[in-house]
Amino acid sequence: MQTDDDLSVIESIEQLDDPLDRLETIDLEVPSADPEEMLPKLSDEDPSQRMLAARVFCELEDPRSIPLLIQLLDDICPLVRVSAAYALGRNTSPEAISALIDSLERDWNGYVRKGIVWALGNGSDRSSIQPLTHALRTDISAVRLWAASSLAQIAKREYEDTIATMPPLIEGLRRDSVAAVRGNCAWAIGQLCRELPSNVVYATAIDALIEALVEDEDYSVKEDAKSALLRVGDTRGMQMIEDLELEGII
Template sequence: MTDASKPPVPEGAEDLERQGIVVLITTLRDDTDPAVRRYAAYLLGRSKTPGSIMPLIAALGDDDKSVREQAMLALVATGKAAVEPLTESMKDPKWETRYRAAEALGKLADEKAVKPLLRGLHDNRDHVRYMAAKGLAVVGDSDAVDPLIILLKDENPFVRTMTTRALAAIGGTKVHTAIRAALAEEKNEQVRAAMNEALQ
């Protein structure tokens, strides 16, 4: 069985795999090659060591997109111990960090992820609002219904589409009424398609 989260193996990977947590953390923080940093994040995720959580949290703001994604996957692999640090990361000044934190919280689908994801719906960056809505679609908490209904009028059509899917995942009469009302005013074809699907 293959590991779907395993990144491309960089040169020197065998040496890296023999290293302990301290060296992996240093590599994740300091190596100039994004492929090496990414592989270090992957190995830290496999270790499931509590001491690797904060370095991985820091890597959510890495300059390289692939490293940020791998750090997110590694934190998900770490499990529930990552929920609280990820919750704090939803307040980070960098939207990239908040985006990946929201993604991880959604994938972890822990009940403690609901509140930070709800806060993410009000983020000033549309990427974060999108990912918070996506996470709530997985968690499926009824407390998310009213905040999500507000987002049916978000300025970004991708956010409106994901919001519709999140509401459909939760379901209920209130959700159907809100989506039907939003559909009457929606002009974007992609969003309309998602709304029509949700109402079926």
């Protein structure tokens, strides 16, 4: 899946923006937000109409759109598929989550998978944790970036999920080759630490944030780790920040 030539462009750090932003360059009239008008257009023969109708449901919630949007996850046009993925992040259901997970495993297009990962995070369904963890470890940078954020959104709801999600996030913070991904892992760890008691997992997570603060070569990652520690308010982390500031290191 990741060997497709089209993904070489997506892999660059400059391509981590929202795929829907790129659709603005298409010279098409943006439709109104009338669901009665837009629902039939989700099945229109013209892919541009399917795409624009799906984009309306990125902002509009209507349960009648869900089965049609699920069908569009198999559309031949990647722009339709990514729009449908984002729309299913707004119009979520157990059926939508299942369809999104299936599409994450098989869609060749990195932008589509990025949209799917965002939608799964917004859906906040525990069944998404395993596929999101896999994406964080194996997918292209744009997808890994959002997988970290989505995992934090879902895992913070249940203690067991927080415990299970912390190791891959720490691994991403320590080893990912892209600074933006490491930074998002730091943010996600900070979010989850706020839900944890002071136990071994919590201490290991704080160790990883301090390690990033001291040792990461990228300034933005250091700042993300610092912000995460400040949000958590951990005594050890706060003392380390103070010491490094006094030494002029950060």
